[in-house]
Amino acid sequence: MTLVERPEPEAAGNDVLVEVHASGFTRGELTWPSTWTDRLGRDRTPSVPGHELAGVVSALGYGTTGLSVGRRVFGLTDWTRDGTLAEYAAVEARNLAGLPGDVDFTVGASLPISGLTAWQGLFQHGRLQVGQTVLVHGAAGAVGSMAAQLAKEAGAYVIGTGRAADRQAALDFGAREFVDLGNDALEDVGGVDLVFDVIGGAVQKRSAGLVRAGGTLVTIAGPPEARPADGLAIDFVVESDRARLGEIVRRVRDGRLRTNIGDVVSLDDAVAAFNSTERSKGKTIVRVRP
Numbered sequence: 001m002t003l004v005e006r007p008e009p010e011a012a013g014n015d016v017l018v019e020v021h022a023s024g025f026t027r028g029e030l031t032w033p034s035t036w037t038d039r040l041g042r043d044r045t046p047s048v049p050g051h052e053l054a055g056v057v058s059a060l061g062y063g064t065t066g067l068s069v070g071r072r073v074f075g076l077t078d079w080t081r082d083g084t085l086a087e088y089a090a091v092e093a094r095n096l097a098g099l100p101g102d103v104d105f106t107v108g109a110s111l112p113i114s115g116l117t118a119w120q121g122l123f124q125h126g127r128l129q130v131g132q133t134v135l136v137h138g139a140a141g142a143v144g145s146m147a148a149q150l151a152k153e154a155g156a157y158v159i160g161t162g163r164a165a166d167r168q169a170a171l172d173f174g175a176r177e178f179v180d181l182g183n184d185a186l187e188d189v190g191g192v193d194l195v196f197d198v199i200g201g202a203v204q205k206r207s208a209g210l211v212r213a214g215g216t217l218v219t220i221a222g223p224p225e226a227r228p229a230d231g232l233a234i235d236f237v238v239e240s241d242r243a244r245l246g247e248i249v250r251r252v253r254d255g256r257l258r259t260n261i262g263d264v265v266s267l268d269d270a271v272a273a274f275n276s277t278e279r280s281k282g283k284t285i286v287r288v289r290p
Contacts, residue, residue: 001271009090011061016093022109023084023286024052034079050085051077054108064093072099074108076240097245110259110283115248117238118146121196121218125234130155132193139175140166142283145260147196148174
């Protein structure tokens with residue numbers, strides 16, 4: 001991976017061109033087929049990674065409606081197109097939501113994947129209800145911390161998991177209990193109505209046995225390797241949703257939701273940040289413009 005000069009992208013029909021101010025990424029995306037091929041499976045390298053952004057609309061494609069030049073926006077871009085680790089990105093207008101003027105671009109870029117994944121996992125796939133118990137794995141991470149906060153706000157009892165060093169952060173993000181996966185017995189949690197899994201593997205398998213009758217295991221770690229005895233197991237890939245992005249940023253503005261930002265680096269340092277082997281304590285954001 002290298003930092004290079006490339007031509008400014010053009011906004012096709014129903015696209016907007018965004019002057020990127022901040023970008024988010026997921027390290028695992030280098031393993032996704034969509035990073036290297038288009039929707040028809042054709043090679044599209046060299047590819048620009050990154051799928052989260054916050055910035056300003058600088059141009060409109062033919063027929064594009066709903067956004068205007070100069071509008072502050074944030075959102076989740078298409079998996080099979082060049083991404084957001086760049087000074088400009090061409091994005092389908094429907095994948096973007098307005099970013100209020102009092103929300104920093106860095107915060108805006110940290111919200112799309114984490115916020116939408118948490119929302120969709122809890123409410124669309126997990127059908128979380130008031131009074132239910134939810135087990136959130138990785139409750140101090142970028143996605144898990146969002147899930148813990150949203151579940152608490154929805155009136156659920158939240159049990160968070162993670163490493164020993166994550167305990168206080170998970171509690172601060174809304175967990176009522178914390179399970180240290182390195183030292184505590186996960187089975188001591190008892191029955192839960194919903195498992196929100198970001199880990200997979202053995203942890204996912206053990207978690208399936210905790211789901212009560214009629215409950216659900218929701219995972220973003222690939223197809224479930226184990227299923228609840230009398231419940232559902234669902235794996236999903238997050239989808240862009242303008243309305244939900246609006247709901248998420250409103251919660252940030254009024255203090256109901258805190259984003260979980262770890263390192264903030266410049267575009268010059270993005271390659272090193274993307275390839276870092278150190279464990280991040282939150283979402284890494286690339287600040288493209290000062």
